Amino acid sequence: MASIRSLMAIGGVLVAAGAFAAWAQSPPAQPPMDAGPMPMHRHEGMMPMAGHAGAAGSATLPTAPGQDAFGAIQEIVHMLEADPGTDWSKVDLEALRQHLIDMNELTLKAAETPKVVDGGLEIAVIGEGRTLAAIQRMVPAWAATMNGHKGWTTKATALPNGESLTVTATDPGEIRHIRGLGFIGLMASGSHHQPHHLAMARGEFGHKH
Template identity: 60%
Template sequence: MLEADPATDWTRVDLDALRLHLVDMAEVMLRAEATTRRIDGGLEATATGEGRTLAALRRMVPAHARELDAMPAWQASSEMVPDGVRLTVTSADPEQAAHIRGLGFFGLMASGAHHQAHHLAIARGGHAH
């Protein structure tokens, strides 16, 4: 896409930053531990890790919570805990609450249609989170 776009500003392109973001994604998805708890209207998930995984959780979960919060019918927030991050996602709609619970932490982290645009923005030299 970058090659095909004549408006690409090659002085800003940073594929190394995109790679680092993808490494963060892999750390969260493959190495984090998550415990979940059903709450009224949804789910509370505490994701923990050490070292690089903990750093990735602390970069990614708060940013993704903001994206989830922007989705219709969902409310999302995050808070830091000593060895990780707690993600809370709820809905007043019982069907959406079931959807949230069914996704669990890892499904919620993969939810939303913003990922492709976000990754392209990073490659173009924008901010990762």
């Protein structure tokens, strides 16, 4: 009987050892399919910061200044700062700002009445207050600058509430050109505006507008 009990004890030990070995060699249990992803507390806390850093590094910055006159002044400032010869004691950006206000008043608020005349157009440009002041500064200055351009004859005559601008030519093609441009097209003609703005900002004019 003792030998039988010994054999049974040895058999029990062998069975337990085999079960333990099988358990040790089996892969770890996987979570149920519907249990969702396992929590990643440490990594999930850091991933959003890495994502933001990558987005900031690759994002394209906006280029629009937000307002056209501000953008024109900003461009001039960059040019002045890039030029080692800029005399900052003469720079007059306020004069440029006032001129841009004049341009805004003339472009958006002045009233104009065109009349076809021999060889071109005669345009009554009128306004009041700040708009009138802009008309009185800009229209005569434009006429003086553009006289002779493309063979045009340009003349400004003062009115009680504005200016009369007459633009004529002898070439039939230029006559059609003048009439097609109209007031604001004529005022925008030529390439003198940008150099004029830079010279004004440099303080190279005695007048303010």
